[in-house]
Amino acid sequence: MSQAAPAPHDDLGLVRRALDGDVVAVESLVGRLGCVYRVLAQRNRRLGEPFAAEELEDLAQDVTIAVWSKLGEFRGLSSIEGWVFRFAHLELIYRLRARDRLPGPLGEERASAEPAHEDAAAAAHEEAEELYPALEQLEPAQGEVIRLKHFEDLTFPQIAERLGASANTAKTRYYRGMQRLREILGRGHRRLGGDVR
């Protein structure tokens, strides 16, 4: 049986209409981008709140506008929120690292007072930086089943219905995708000199 390529996510149409100046699409998309603040706030909490509330809001404004300016790069491989999550998460980590590298007393103070942020940020960054690209290397049909299963929290019967395939086919694609992911992640560890898991 051949592997079907997944259809671009419906959000691609919304993005294109918004870029085209459709005011309804623009407003709908603006509302959806409220998720940028939520992602940043959640990641900030997970890292022990290295950014104060005011700093976080400023950061959210910068990142929201940056996301808007990059909408032309959205390919519809996930929902808008999924695409935003990765972007906002990485942006938070970069900003945190950049801030902690600042020279002078402020930078020194932060570096000594907040080593846990560095460690947590590094771990979160490395995990996301390893996993997201690995997921993108999967065959599209396999990657889509894994995304629907874990990121959209669907059951296999729901995935099957969404794909117009049997639940057995969905499970097989999931299993093949996980096998491939295991190989990709194992290769990464070998390259880094670690054990193959």
Next chain:
Amino acid sequence: MSEAMDRRDEILRRLLLEEADPLAAFAHSELAADAGARAELEQLLEAQRRVQALAGNEREALRPSGPGSAARQAEERVLARLREHVATQKPVPSAPRRRVNVALLLAAALALFLGGRWLAAPEPEPDTPLGSGGHIEVLPVATFGEIAWTWTGKRPAGSRFVVHVFDGAASGLDGEVASSPPLEQNRWTPAEDEWTRWPDEIRIHVELWGPGPNELLERSLEVRARRSP
């Protein structure tokens, strides 16, 4: 890739997806003596656990804030700033050709209605430069699905390139198979699952659009590309 599974894969798939405690179930399976299969199952479970954790983080982060909460208020302030920003930006058409065609149809209908041939002045042919003072040259396609071009001339502020791909078997503006979003850069690399669906021979047009509505500044000569066997 075939989706048929051999017996070993079938058992591993079932353990991974249908058992509450896959490793315990493995010990009672017909693969129990296969150390390699056990190691593979452990690695699959680890990969699954990592994806689950990442996805759980993503879902948690995307959960809506409570109405009236401080988080919701902050979110609303951020969105208000975004609305201000968007209001200062002029829309860039992502599929401008359709609008141009509609305008052409209306113009042609009006010309016929009035019977005045002078009104039927056609839109410049797709491969006729518009005389913007600049020039778009589509570069030879080294990899099918990667389209690059050069632009000589001054780029007006807010201008964007748009690429149109047509079926090589059609002519003129017929047979459009894809168009890019508005692009800042002189390159378009569509997703692989998009360009693999294109016909084996394509025609490429690149246009430069100004920031105003329907402000077509320049278009390239048509270039053909063929997929390598």
